[in-house]
Amino acid sequence: MTKLSELMGMLHIDCEDEREILGICDHSGHVKKDEIYVCWRVLEEKKQSYIKQALSKGAVVLCDKEKPGKDIYVCECVEDIAQALIELYYGDLCKDIFVAGVSGTNGKTSVTSYLSQMLHICGKEVMRIGTGQVTFLDQIIPISNTTPDCFELAQLFHTANMLGLDGVVMEVSSHAIDQNRINFIQYDIIIYTNITQDHLDYHLTKTHYRFTKFKLRRYLKTDGLIIYQKDLKEMRDFAYLYHGASLTIGMRDAHMVLENIQLSDHDAAFIFDHIPYHTHLLGMFNVYNIASVIAAGRRLNIEVSLMQKACEQIKAVAGRMEVLKGKGYHIWIDFAHTPDALLNLLQFAQSVKRRNIITIIGCGGDRDKTKRAFMADIARTYSDIAIFTSDNPRGEEIHEILYDMCTNAGEHVEIFENRSFAIKHAVKCARNSDIIIIAGKGNEDYQMIQHHYYPFSDRDIVKKRLCEEENH
Template structure:
């Protein structure tokens, strides 16, 4: 099935209808001539009259959302829909669930930061949660491919901008809430309220899995949902006895008066919460806990989430941490199993929340033996201004190397015996955005290249 309304004039084929959507950076009305040239036989607009059938409506975006919901939602509404929100952990949970369901032979899909995976297919994505027309298009692809369950990351932007219009969720999950995206939401309260909207869109059993140890947990325990809390103090799932190594984490948990011990090939206390969230969501689909635990030997973290590269006795971890909380989590995790020194490479993205920059600099210095401050994705902002903002929070042993390539090479050169190098901020990304240009750049490739060039037989 294909959506017969197009918002992108480049995708218009003969006989299609083009709808002109106004965005902050683009007005679809400017592309109507191109859409008609490509074969559009009808246009839906907010103003004007054109050479093809023209329908004028007050708000084309509202019209589009209603149209999609009425004409296409019934096609895929029988798929089980699971939504995961929170500042950190969404990708890890979503990707783990996709792996688990695939191993359990459940035809499934996962949509999030690292892409759209559906029944063995893959599409690269621009946004964590795409706009409503692309979202519905992906849901249709999943349904066409035979998917029975779809798990998706649901960003605060998507919730605030109603990109998930019309969708209802069988299961929802909350990971944590820490400072991020305040350039958009302005206050932490607005940020929390945006994420809470997901928990008002439940259906069926209304399963809500919540990190009970997050200070904002109560905000997501809505009446009417079946709330299941994960906690190391008091919750439906009680975490006990966590043991770390650089190869993974062993822990015990209690659920419904039964005790379980398991091992995951991921490091960090926060990943215990991520894993248990994924496990519980799968369990609530009707699968025994022991059946799910048996999958752990094949379960992998998503690319760029504490991704380990071994170099002699040293461990290099590449992680997407780009918020204060995520930075603290990964560095505290490294402290749990370090034998030598921790060297951290960190930067911050341009044209984004500036208030978190000195906080991240402070955290990096406090939990590392040496810090290298470098560029991330400066975008259209002056890279030196970004670094100056980070420097407001730093102290102790640090240096500035703007060029990320040189920064990684320096970090690698400092490794002695049993040291850890943390390369933070970009994770799975294989590019840098400098100005408006996207340039190929991969932290992993830089590390592997250095190892090749400096390792002698």
């Protein structure tokens, strides 16, 4: 804890208030008594209501432009007040723990999960921060963003330090990089999964999206390491930009080479840097994911024999290539919601299929519309039956989204606006040795329609339908 007078003094602000500050927050609804509420660059028409709400809770307000008053302080000399406050209040949050950041269009959640699992199996305890939740020890804390805001992140890092955890493993979104949420963080390891197309509703162009991801390199510790796949053509630009310490993985001409890859519908085996590994995870993309995790483990000086055993024990993330068994057929539930992720998923299914592939796919509303036709074409091309349905339509009409998907619908395409009906129909149509792929939502437990959240789980719908099938 720090006295308010000391903290303000370090910002060159006169203050004689000796109270102990208990935290920092930039949300007037969440701030607590004796915390600092940072009211920075907010809309003028909302500023006064935010300040009033924070003061009513007993918080101290720090503004960029405002008339000073009781418990209201003004700082105009600091460009990044968030980074300044975090460093002044908490100190260096990354000094005594290792920090691994995982970024990319697809695979962030899987890689952070696999790395956290491997480290736990090998005797290290970490905090994992990612899509939907923060996990550490036996605790699970829900979060709304892939990467929380800077003050929430700082509190999580502070918790990791206070608990004596070995490190933090976190997903890093392009939004977080662009909005400076990670400015106080210095990474020991950065892993890039891939960088294709996503979030063009926010970044507007592929170039801005890609180079926002590349900016993450600026947050590496001086002795840090960046790990990426040399096989990915989109990473060639990064190789030209970055000349620091890096470790590449790939099928050829990489620092650590993948060889003798054997894939099936229930496991994978491969040789990586001359060492054999086996995993119960599915698909070539998971081979790359595990290889990235092994490379990180080598950097952290984990014994190879321990990592070999850990690979055998690592479990798939719920909703990421999650497999359920029907009567003679399999159902894969996966979060694939971009063209690249769906293509990789369906190409793998084609390589191991014994009969038909039935794919259920939708596209999110109020998001990048340009990918809808691509998603539909991929599903149609690589499936024996493609079923187009709703995903999270948000504020858009479902039929309008489906219209965008059906530009080149072709044969073997069926359309159901109701996702539950689509899943039940696919299960009803499945025969021995078929693979049903339900893509797009993964482990989500809701569907957002007209900006309202409704309980919905692909897994629950499948299990209910399989139970009905069993009883008949």
